[in-house]
Amino acid sequence: MSESPQETKGRRQVVKFSFYHVDPAWRGLPEEERERGKRALGDVVRAFSDRVQIRSYSLVGTRGDADLLLWQICDRLDDIHQLAGFINGTPMGPYLTMPYSYVAMTRPSVYVGRNEARAERMVLHPRDSKYLFVYPFVKTREWYRLPLDHRQTMMDEHIRIGRKYPSVKLNTTYSFGLDDQEFVVSFETDEPADFLDLVMELREARTSLYTLRDTPIFSCLAMGLDEALDSLARAGENGSVPAAKVTWQKVADASDIPPGSSRVVYYAGDQVAIFNVSGELHAVSNRCPHANGALGDGVAADGSVTCPSHGSRFDLATGQPLEGPAARPVRTYGLRVEQNGVLLGPSKG
Template sequence: MPKVEYDNFQKICLFKLGQKFRLLDADERSKGKQEFAAAIDDLSSVHPILSYSTVGTRADTDFMLVQDSPSIETFHETSRRLNTTLMAGYLEQPYSYLSIRRKSRYKHGGGTPGELKEDYKYLIIYPMTKTRPWYEKSMDDRQKMMNDHFRTGINYPMVKINTTYAFGLDDTEFVLGFEMDDPSDFVSLVMDLREVPVAQYTATEIPIFTTIRMPIAEALDAMV
């Protein structure tokens, strides 16, 4: 494999608030949320943590945190710090994804490595794994099929794709992120992509998380 350019690691964590937290008195809930939000703000001073709400879009999660760093140890420290908060005792983490940014192996695909932005209202993410027959094809054959994939994506400049790679790091091969201001644009894009030949080589691409970008304090208030 030719030498490629790698960039930062990315960690995505999705959390679900336990019902017992909602039974606490209002003052204790408020203090717990303030402490958690303050920890996020403090940790973000070095490696920013983006926060998203899944209240109303997923039944099994309430909010999502995304952090980029050149070192995996950053994610360890983030988790360690958050685990010291009161709220951590009431949170479950049903999903998490560890991956790394790098240039695509295919020409005109995936863009250059870059972090998620804060100027899009929605972020939709999901893990994706290819079938074994895909990797048995020559690079030229794969490039030809990916060209159709890229041509379809060009028709949706309002949807920004963000691909990270999890080979050997997590239970999936890719973590795909799509930023947009209108989710209906993404629905149209996915429907069109289903019709290109490369789609038959996708083994899995669930679960899908539709999230709403918002400050961590607002995301926590949306839960209780």
């Protein structure tokens, strides 16, 4: 390291990423018992809110071996330790394991913000983003043997790429000597696609040559703790699975689809493109029957839409092909507007 202990002095935070997995047997418990367990766990977490900043995330559906993330930020490792013990002591404790656990701390970057107030880098300020992507990170030992100015040049490129994606906020925390990895990085964003593009571009940066390990990666959905706990096991009315019957369903606000615009929504297992042509709304499958072109990106005018891939034109009311290579009609959907809500109904064909 190139800094003296003096240069990293100041308030440092402890940061903990606790990934919990819930035993499937818990889902088989009577509902009252599950509710009791969730309530107790919620109470424990809330009781620590005067010492630990805790953000909760669900991984149900995004990861097979973890269900819940508690991202904890505080001043003392002891609080992290105590919180974990109390969680274990709740009625949910016997059903919880922690397959992934990362301890880290804040510190100023060696490569960024030499002119910035360093204290700002010592304190994390999570945003209210919808998604959090987390992974532990280890660099090769060769990296640390390179001269600092050589590393700085490579990091400048890395940082330049990061700045191209302002919708993604990076939090770097440090684990050297505290835990198995060297860093734990977490990215907050509302746009998972931006994060994907950023990571892909960073693979081409020279710093990537010196990455030893940057997995596992966790895709986490931000939600309040009660909601995150509810997401562990959901049921429809009377404990049943929600029926998959095709029925009228609100899919968008009409005000979000002004004249001349289009929007792709999900309905009845299909992607449906809704077009507003001079104030009139039409809904057809987003999939062109010729060769799967995205009709939602096509031009709609005079009651028809033209596929952007090879120019097939379809009647928006009937779905019939009017010109171009498509021989089959595109599926159309029932549509009505109620109190600004756009409702889609069963396919017309």
